[in-house]
Structures are given as structure tokens and as C-alpha cells.
Amino acid sequence: MSVLFISDLHLKPEQPAVAAAFFRFIREQAPLADALYILGDLFEVWVGDDDDEVFCRQVITALRNLSDTGVPLYFMHGNRDFLIGQRFAQETGATLLEDPTHLTLFGQEVVLMHGDSLCTDDAEYMEYRAMVRNPQWQQALMDKPLAERRGFAKDLRETSKEKNRQKPMEIQDVVAAEVDAIFENSDCRLLIHGHTHRPEIHSITKEGCAEKYYRIVLGDWHSKGWYLMLYDAGFELVEFEIESPDSE
Numbered sequence: 001m002s003v004l005f006i007s008d009l010h011l012k013p014e015q016p017a018v019a020a021a022f023f024r025f026i027r028e029q030a031p032l033a034d035a036l037y038i039l040g041d042l043f044e045v046w047v048g049d050d051d052d053e054v055f056c057r058q059v060i061t062a063l064r065n066l067s068d069t070g071v072p073l074y075f076m077h078g079n080r081d082f083l084i085g086q087r088f089a090q091e092t093g094a095t096l097l098e099d100p101t102h103l104t105l106f107g108q109e110v111v112l113m114h115g116d117s118l119c120t121d122d123a124e125y126m127e128y129r130a131m132v133r134n135p136q137w138q139q140a141l142m143d144k145p146l147a148e149r150r151g152f153a154k155d156l157r158e159t160s161k162e163k164n165r166q167k168p169m170e171i172q173d174v175v176a177a178e179v180d181a182i183f184e185n186s187d188c189r190l191l192i193h194g195h196t197h198r199p200e201i202h203s204i205t206k207e208g209c210a211e212k213y214y215r216i217v218l219g220d221w222h223s224k225g226w227y228l229m230l231y232d233a234g235f236e237l238v239e240f241e242i243e244s245p246d247s248e
Contacts, residue, residue: 003105004030005228007039007114007194008220010080013055018221021242025225026062031069033229039194039218040078040099040114045157047149048142049087060091067093076101078114078195082132083142102186106232109188115195115217118174118182122167128160173198183213190235192228194218199226201237 009022030036043059067073076097077084089096101112120126131137141149164172173196182191183204189211199219203212216237219226229236 001034001106002032002229002231003035003037004033005037005039005112005192005218005230006221006226007078007218008041008197009225010041010044010220011055011059012044013053017242017244018225019055021221021225021240022059023062025227026066029227030066031071033071035072035074036066037074037076037097037112038094039076039112039192040116041080041194041220042075042078043081045153046081046083047146047153048083049085049091050146052146060088063092063094076112076114079116079129079132083138100182102188105230108190109186110190110192110230111182111186111188113182113191113193115174115193118178118193119172119196120175120178121171121173124163125172172196179204179215189213191215192218192230194220199237199239201235 006025009018011019011022013019043056046056063073073092073094074097075084075089075092075094076099084096086096088094097112099112099114099117103110103112116125116129141152144152174193179191183189183206191214193215194217196217197220198217200217202215202217204215205212214235216228216235218228219237219239221242223242225240225242227238229238
């Protein structure tokens with residue numbers, strides 16, 4: 001028995017190698033799992049569940065094919081696909097998760113997050129996050145025509161990329177105090193998140209506590225892909241090469 005976790009694939013038709021790796025993962029790896037959790041930023045951008053772009057429909061079909069096999073599928077919003085809604089959930093067979101989500105897996109308490117809410121040193125980003133997660137702001141955007149939303153999303157991504165290039169890398173990472181608060185305010189000893197694109201298993205020792213705490217950061221998919229395999233005996237952060245579709 002095993003549960004799989006992925007995040008930060010940033011799927012878009014302009015990166016066919018990553019897309020091909022995702023479709024292969026959904027066909028071959030995911031059906032062997034007891035559940036698949038997608039912790040945000042599956043897409044580079046999502047402008048609404050009414051997007052009829054061919055690539056979007058292909059991803060939805062792949063996820064539906066997986067859920068139809070009986071593998072439970074869970075999705076948590078990221079900072080790129082925060083507009084995913086109930087229509088997407090119904091079409092894919094996914095269950096939408098709150099951020100954070102607390103659950104029990106293989107007898108242990110686990111907290112799942114996208115991870116961006118832990119990056120509180122980046123005050124500018126936290127203001128942006130509060131804006132785009134506001135239901136009234138989202139509804140105002142969804143009231144605009146699809147073409148206008150696509151243009152807005154493109155401009156927003158270019159602005160965000162430029163701002164990130166100008167920011168020190170350290171303020172774009174999680175804040176230790178925020179991580180500590182997660183462990184202190186819950187019974188969990190395992191936190192799983194993405195967002196930072198810094199895949200690693202962090203072992204944390206608490207004073208006066210014999211047991212270790214773990215923060216597992218999922219990797220983004222670019223030249224390599226990443227997934228976390230959680231099972232009864234432990235966990236494994238798996239890395240694999242992403243090959244060009246032409247090489248297959």
C-alpha cells in the first residue's frame with residue numbers, strides 16, 4: 001500500500017516533455033497507488049473551469065481516467081491554479097482540499113499544504129496571495145470573458161516572474177517559525193508541501209522529544225520530475241529524468 005504526492009508541475013502545452021511525463025505518470029505509476037494527492041500548481045495557469053483549451057481537456061481526461069480506475073484523487077489549490085472549482089472536481093473525479101489539510105495516513109498524523117502560506121518573509125507576495133484567494137476578487141475575475149481572463153493571466157505571470165527575479169532567494173523560502181507553529185499546534189510529525197521548488201526531506205529534532213519531525217518538500221517538474229511515496233514503513237522522495245517525447 002502506498003500514497004503518492006505531487007505538486008508544481010506547471011503544466012502547459014509549451015512544455016510537451018513535462019506534459020508527456022505527467023500523462024505517463026498518470027497511466028503507469030498512479031494506478032498502482034492507493035491515492036494520489038496533487039498539492040497545487042498542477043497548471044502553469046488556470047483561468048477558470050470553463051476553459052475549453054484542448055490541452056486543459058486532455059489533462060482533465062487523464063485525471064478522470066485515473067479516478068475511474070478507483071484510485072482516490074485529491075487536489076489542493078496552488079498559487080497558479082487557485083481558480084480551479086467544483087466543475088473541475090466533478091469532471092476529474094477529484095476531491096478539493098483545504099489548505100492546510102490535516103489527515104491520518106498509515107496511522108500517523110500528516111499536514112498537507114501547498115506551501116506558499118509559509119513564506120511570510122515575502123510581504124509583497126503575502127498581500128498578493130490574500131487578494132487572489134479572496135472569493136469576491138475571484139468572482140469578479142470569473143465574470144470577465146474567457147479571452148480577457150487569459151490576457152490578464154499572461155500579464156500577471158510576466159509581472160510575477162520579473163518581481164521574483166528581483167527578490168532575494170531567502171525570502172522566497174518558508175519561514176522556520178511558521179513550520180514550527182504547524183507542529184506545535186497539531187499532533188502531526190509530518191508536513192508535506194511544495195511551492196518553493198526546493199525538494200528535500202528535512203529532519204527536525206525538538207528539544208525534549210525523542211521522536212523526529214519531518215518536513216518534506218516536493219519538487220517541481222522541469223528537467224526532472226518528483227513524487228513522494230508514503231507507505232506504512234516510511235516514505236521515499238523519488239526523482240526521475242524527464243525525457244523529450246521525441247526520444248520515446
